[in-house]
Amino acid sequence: MVGLGPGAARLVTPEATAVLADATDLVGYGPYLARVSGRPGQVCHGSDNREELDRARHALALAAAGRRVAVVSSGDPGVFAMAAALFEAIEGGEPAWREIDVEVVPGITAMLAAAARVGAPLGHDFCAINLSDNLKPWELVTRRLLLAAEADFAIALYNPLSRARPWQLHQAFELLRGVRPAATPVVFAHAVSEPDERIDIVPLSDAEAERADMRTVVLVGSSQTRLVARPGGRPFVYTPRRVGGR
Amino acid sequence: MVGLGPGAARLVTPEATAVLADATDLVGYGPYLARVSGRPGQVCHGSDNREELDRARHALALAAAGRRVAVVSSGDPGVFAMAAALFEAIEGGEPAWREIDVEVVPGITAMLAAAARVGAPLGHDFCAINLSDNLKPWELVTRRLLLAAEADFAIALYNPLSRARPWQLHQAFELLRGVRPAATPVVFAHAVSEPDERIDIVPLSDAEAERADMRTVVLVGSSQTRLVARPGGRPFVYTPRRVGGR
Structure with missing residues (x-):
């Protein structure tokens, strides 16, 4: 779960950049995905802005299947963004999802x-x-x-x-x-x-x-x-x- | 005015790193300055933690004299850190200080x-x-x-x-x-x-x-x-x- 900050590349942390580079799959709202330059071989999964819970479940299903998934979020994922939806999806979802190694990378909100x-x-x-x-x-x-x-x-x-x-x-x-x-x-x-x-x-x-x-x-x-x-x-x-x- | 984030280098934004590299003078509380690797020729001005207003005035005097000064702050400078002290010092200080080009670089609070x-x-x-x-x-x-x-x-x-x-x-x-x-x-x-x-x-x-x-x-x-x-x-x-x- 990666926070991209407010918009400028100069406000994206090195941690976020590293996690994005390491992912096999990128998941997020289309315009936020567009801010990330995927590397060859990375699979991008764009979605609409209002489908946060579906997007979280999709990311968890991919991760449970062994993919390294980065869910991108504008600003800080924990402030009125994707992180709360992710944990809601974990709580209500497959028991195996609770064992997924989840890392939240904070961003400039x-x-x-x-x-x-x-x-x-x-x-x-x-x-x-x-x-x-x-x-x-x-x-x-x-x-x-x-x-x-x-x-x-x-x-x-x-x-x-x-x-x-x-x-x-x-x-x-x-x-x-x-x-x-x-x-x-x-x-x-x-x-x-x-x-x-x-x-x-x-x-x-x-x-x-x-x-x-x-x-x-x-x-x-x-x-x-x-x-x-x-x-x-x-x-x-x-x-x-x-x-x-x- | 540069926010260094919570501690780890991987959470320092590229913007903060660039501003620090460009400064002639680094000002801050000793342990925060210690997190920054000054380049040769940079002057470091460490101070005690409770002297925020004095530190801000010192930084402004240096800037008014033509130096490029980076004041370092843990976390985000705008959240219970150095930025409010800086603007308080500007308001109560030399009229010329209001013309200093001040940039606040946000950080992960x-x-x-x-x-x-x-x-x-x-x-x-x-x-x-x-x-x-x-x-x-x-x-x-x-x-x-x-x-x-x-x-x-x-x-x-x-x-x-x-x-x-x-x-x-x-x-x-x-x-x-x-x-x-x-x-x-x-x-x-x-x-x-x-x-x-x-x-x-x-x-x-x-x-x-x-x-x-x-x-x-x-x-x-x-x-x-x-x-x-x-x-x-x-x-x-x-x-x-x-x-x-x-």
Whole structure:
């Protein structure tokens, strides 16, 4: 289970590169597989994005049959990606699958790549919430957002919207505007580290869902998150390590 | 500002390696500098662990004088590490420091390296809390722990204890035992990816602070986090993507 990081080859770890080179089979969502240059003889198994559990079962069946299988994942496989689906498939699958030698190779997850591009907005306590309600009730998402705001976490929002769910991010912003200062910095980070990277920093009062798409991660500051203005450049965004006069 | 990942060279990104090779000066906490093989002519500036702000100012002064400075950080510089201190130093420092070309190179942070070693315990919504009360009141830490528990986040605890603070992790466990099931999996991950790596998985009811030290990150499952037993091996730990019958 290999994390490819946010996009750029320079953010793929040597561990990931080595595991990919050693595999007999590569399994993954088509666009992620396309980021990997398979060597001659390697078998590529592409699939659709929404078929995570089927993809995991397919990979496990191949591994149980003696293949060395690398399942590729964007970012870090353990953060709203393929790893949880793999272990779910193992738990519900063939007893023999539990004996497969599984290695998870971590990767640079989107929120950390995005944070690095603007400063250190996650430099203090923070949380990560998947805004998709494909697999959980929307009420749970809103409850978590409110509790995260009450805890004054900086908040990273993954999967902020999709064609099937255009309204979630809008609702999330409305909700946060009720409890966080209007000036709270919000970072829209699209396609971080890729050629079409685009970063917008706006106050929460002006945060509009339309700025995001399926390749965007959204970071919402805590009450302490600050902008450092720069002459002729995008400001730095950071959350101080210090709270309450310590 | 360069993230070196959790420890192993195979988890250092090519981007980090390239930036380190290009620097004239390396700045950092001694043991982190020791992980970097400086090339001839590079100047190394080691310092003590608690002098983050002084170290940041020193690096900025060098950069303002025209040096190419790499500040090294364990894990990801943006997660309870050097990046927030750097931007704090810029904000409070010389106006010219705001014009320095700052690049943050993300790294594999401890909680993600630890999660990868046991499965996917952070596979659903989660938060990261620094247990140190050096820079924030302990009351804020306990409030965040309780709200995180109420939100049913999986929780990563950084800096769980130190010689100066032996009691925080004990209090955190006591507090969580009041609100999370006794069987909740707790992962103690010590020195992940290094030769002396040690991983313990215990139920919350048996979680004792003595299992942790300054090189440990602690992961506490949500109410949904599960163990998958394996014949003759450590169980997998994962948090399902699915909640509430979806």
